[in-house]
Amino acid sequence: MDPHADSAAPAIRPSLATLMREWGRIGCLGFGGPPTHIAMFRQLCVERRAWITPHDFEDAIAVCNLLPGPASTQLSIYCAWRLRGRAGAFVGGLAFILPGLVAILALSALFLAGSTPRWVRAAGAGAGSAVAAVAVHAAAGLLPASWQRAKAVSRLRWPLYLAAGTVGAATLGPWLVLLLLGCGLIELAVRGNRPGRHGVTRLPAATPAPVLAASTAAAGGLFALAWVALKVGLLSYGGGFVIIPLMQADAVDHYHWMSAGQFLDAVSLGQITPGPVVHTAAAVGYAAAGVGGGLLAAAVAFAPSFVFILVGGPNFDRLRASPSVRSFLDGAGPAALGAILGSAIPLARALHEPWQFLTLAGALVLLLAARRGVVLTLLATAAIGIVVAAAGGPLPI
Numbered sequence: 001m002d003p004h005a006d007s008a009a010p011a012i013r014p015s016l017a018t019l020m021r022e023w024g025r026i027g028c029l030g031f032g033g034p035p036t037h038i039a040m041f042r043q044l045c046v047e048r049r050a051w052i053t054p055h056d057f058e059d060a061i062a063v064c065n066l067l068p069g070p071a072s073t074q075l076s077i078y079c080a081w082r083l084r085g086r087a088g089a090f091v092g093g094l095a096f097i098l099p100g101l102v103a104i105l106a107l108s109a110l111f112l113a114g115s116t117p118r119w120v121r122a123a124g125a126g127a128g129s130a131v132a133a134v135a136v137h138a139a140a141g142l143l144p145a146s147w148q149r150a151k152a153v154s155r156l157r158w159p160l161y162l163a164a165g166t167v168g169a170a171t172l173g174p175w176l177v178l179l180l181l182g183c184g185l186i187e188l189a190v191r192g193n194r195p196g197r198h199g200v201t202r203l204p205a206a207t208p209a210p211v212l213a214a215s216t217a218a219a220g221g222l223f224a225l226a227w228v229a230l231k232v233g234l235l236s237y238g239g240g241f242v243i244i245p246l247m248q249a250d251a252v253d254h255y256h257w258m259s260a261g262q263f264l265d266a267v268s269l270g271q272i273t274p275g276p277v278v279h280t281a282a283a284v285g286y287a288a289a290g291v292g293g294g295l296l297a298a299a300v301a302f303a304p305s306f307v308f309i310l311v312g313g314p315n316f317d318r319l320r321a322s323p324s325v326r327s328f329l330d331g332a333g334p335a336a337l338g339a340i341l342g343s344a345i346p347l348a349r350a351l352h353e354p355w356q357f358l359t360l361a362g363a364l365v366l367l368l369a370a371r372r373g374v375v376l377t378l379l380a381t382a383a384i385g386i387v388v389a390a391a392g393g394p395l396p397i
């Protein structure tokens with residue numbers, strides 16, 4: 001997929017200024033997560049401007065879903081790369097990412113401050129009550145498609161990977177990353193596709209991860225923050241919400257950058273701000289080391305997406321056909337979905353007040369039964385928290 005191939009090039013290549021304006025517009029208005037982002041990019045690039053053919057756009061979605069990390073961010077980078085090469089990838093990708101990053105850092109300064117106003121704490125406690133429900137909702141939305149793909153794999157192994165991820169998210173803490181890698185490698189071994197043999201594509205992300213984990217965890221400080229953010233960028237198989245179990249044990253229990261309640265606030269902020277949910281990593285970075293920590297976490301978390309597109313873009317067709325990549329993700333993907341589902345357990349355990357559990361139950365009804373949106377649900381539960389505080393109700397410490 002050469003971005004400058006005659007067969008795929010648009011009749012008029014947009015300028016970098018146009019990319020910055022249009023990608024920035026989506027970055028500012030892209031509330032609702034990946035489905036919203038994909039629809040907005042399709043409307044812009046395929047329907048309105050005819051910069052990319054429908055077939056090429058669908059192929060891009062399929063390949064970005066194969067890659068670890070935030071799929072909608074990778075799609076934004078890929079579309080810009082197709083139109084203006086590497087310069088376009090950087091301009092478009094940053095224009096899409098930065099509006100939400102600025103918003104979440106500003107909100108982090110408000111919600112994670114040491115002397116937070118009572119109404120802000122109440123809104124955070126209310127919205128945080130719904131985060132476990134959002135995790136269940138995210139997993140429920142991804143499971144049907146994953147189960148359909150399991151027809152071509154093994155419907156015996158798929159539930160085992162799913163169960164392993166669910167249990168691991170609730171019990172393993174920072175070691176969950178090794179379980180995700182292990183499930184991918186098990187599927188590789190079962191199918192007999194060993195990376196690097198018989199012309200099969202090598203998986204560069206899996207090999208150094210355990211070594212990197214050990215070195216950065218021991219170092220602590222900014223090295224530890226960079227490792228936590230790197231897990232988000234490299235190992236978020238199955239959607240951005242898998243970052244929650246990847247980060248929670250490190251941020252709350254291991255390094256004590258934030259309380260359990262503040263982590264719930266950070267996840268809520270990642271949901272109600274535009275752009276990818278991976279922006280939550282910036283909120284964790286802010287709690288760890290202020291604005292500089294937020295910028296570092298965001299840079300490390302999003303860097304793999306740029307690398308995957310810039311390095312792998314010309315080989316996307318071969319990537320899709322690679323037996324090793326497909327096998328690895330067929331094992332790691334269901335485990336990641338299980339981790340999203342299992343993350344609801346520690347998220348619910350972080351609640352303290354009785355009214356928060358009632359709010360959680362209401363959020364489950366809104367999301368799963370009434371099929372209301374995530375942003376609306378979080379705003380409604382935040383309002384519940386403010387009402388409870390105004391009535392003199394207790395707030396979590």
